Amino acid sequence: MSFLRSIAAAVAVASSLLAAPAQAEDLFKAREAGVLRVAMSGTFPPFSFVDDANNVVGFDVDIGTEIAKRLGLSADIVTTPFDGIIAGLIAGKFDTVVGSMTITEERAKAIDFVGPYYHGGRGLFVPTGSNIQDFQAISGHTVAVTLGETHDKWAKEQNGWSVRSYKSLPEMLLEANAGRVDAIVADKIPVLVAIKEQGLPLRQIEIPGVDPTANVGIAIRKENPELKAAMQDALDAMMADGTYAAISEKWIGQDIR
Template identity: 60%
Template sequence: MSIFRMSAAALLAAGLFFGTAAARADDLATIKEAGKLSVALSGAFPPFSFVDESNQVVGFDVDIGSEIARRLGVQPEIVTTAWDGIIAGLVTGRYDTIVGSMGITDERKKAVAFVGPYYHSGIGLFVQKGGAYESLDSLEGKTVGVILGEVAEKWVRDQNRFEVRTYKGLPEMILDLSAGRVDAFVTDDVPVLVAIRKNDAPIAQIKDERLPKFEIGIAIRKDNPELAAAMQKALDDMMADGTYEAISMKWIGADIR
C-alpha cells in the first residue's frame, strides 16, 4: 500500500543521525505525558489512507493507528506527509510513529525499528485490461509507473529494462494507466485490487514469481523497547478481540493479517 519507500542514502543518513543522538527516555513516557500519539502516513494511498469527501483523512491505516493510540491511553493525531521523506521525519522527531503500509526491509531497519507485522502484501504489476501486455517480459522497454520512494520503485529500476515514470500517489498512477500515459504500473497489490473491485476498473494484474512479497510493519524510532512492547500488545489485542478484523473488512473487504 506497500508503501515501501525512501532512498538508501536518505535512510543511512537518518540512521547515522539517530545513532549519534544522546541517551534519552523511552518514547512511551513522552507520548503518555503529551497525551497523544502522532501517526504519520501519506494520505494518498487508498484504501489505507486518503482524503474523503469531507476533507478528512480516513482509511485502514488511520483506523489502525488511531486504535493503537486509544489502547495506549492517549489521543491519535494523524499527520500526512510526503512518503519519500517519511522516515527522516520520524527519526528527527516530527511524529511518533509511521502507520503507513511500510514494508519491513533490512535497509529500513538500519534507521528505524518495527512493530508487527500488521499485514502481508506484495508488489503487483498492473496493465490495462484487454490490452497488449500479458507478461512482465512483454513490457520490455515500455513505460512503467511507480510511486516515488516505494520499494516497488527500486525493484523496477533494478530491472534496468523499463522506462520509469514516478508518481506521488496511487490515484494519479491509475489515471495515467487508463489514459495510456504509462503502459503498466508496479505497486503494492492490495489497494489496487480493492480499487478494481470497488470501481470495476478496467485493470488487469499480471502474475509473476519474480515480484517480491513483504511483511508490513509499524515504524518507530530505535531503542524504544517500552513503546515497542506497548504497541505490539495493542496490536495483538486488536487481532485477538476482533477489532482488527472489523477494520480490515471495513476498508479492504477481507482479513489481510
C-alpha cells in the same frame, strides 16, 4: 530523492541521533503529551486518503487510532509524502508511521518495526485492452511506480523498463487509464480493491520468481523498547479480540493479517 538516497539519508540521520545524548523513551514522551503522532501518506486508498469531508480516513488511520487508544492516548494523524517519511520519523516530526510500509533489511538499519500488521505483496497491472500478456512483454514500455516505495527501486532494476515515479497511487491509476503509462507496479491489495469497487479497467500480470506476500510493519524510532512492546501488545490484542478483523473487513473486504 531515490529510494536508496532516502534510505542512506535516513541512516545518516539515525547515526547522528544515536551519537547524541540519550533521550527520554518515546512512549514516556507521548504519554506526557497525551498524544501519539501517527504518520502516513494520505494518498494510498483504501489505507489512507482524504474523503469528501476533507478528513483523512482508511485502514491505516483506524489501526493507528485504535493502537493510540489502547495506549491511553489520542491519535494525531499526520500526512506527509512517502519518499521522506523515514527521515521525518527519525527527525522527530511524528512518533510512528502506520503507512503500509514494507519491512526490509535496509529500512531496519534506520528504524524499528512493530508487527507485521498486514501482509501485502507486489502487483503488476496493465490496462485490460493492452497487448501486454506476460512479464517479458513489459520491456520497452513505460511503467509507473510510487516514489520511495520498494517497488520503485525494484522496477528500476528491470531490463528495458522506462520507469516514471509518482507521488501517489491515485495519480498512477489516472495515468494508466489515460494511456500515459503502459503498466503500474504497486502493492496489489489497494489496486485490486480499486478494480473491484471502482470498476477500473486493469488486469494483473504475473511476476515470475517474486514472493507473492510481503510483511508490512509499523515504523518507530530505534532505541524505544517500551514503545515497541506496548504497540505490539496493542496490535496483538486487536487481532485477538476481533477489532482488527472488523477494521480490515470495513476497508479491504477481507482479513489481511
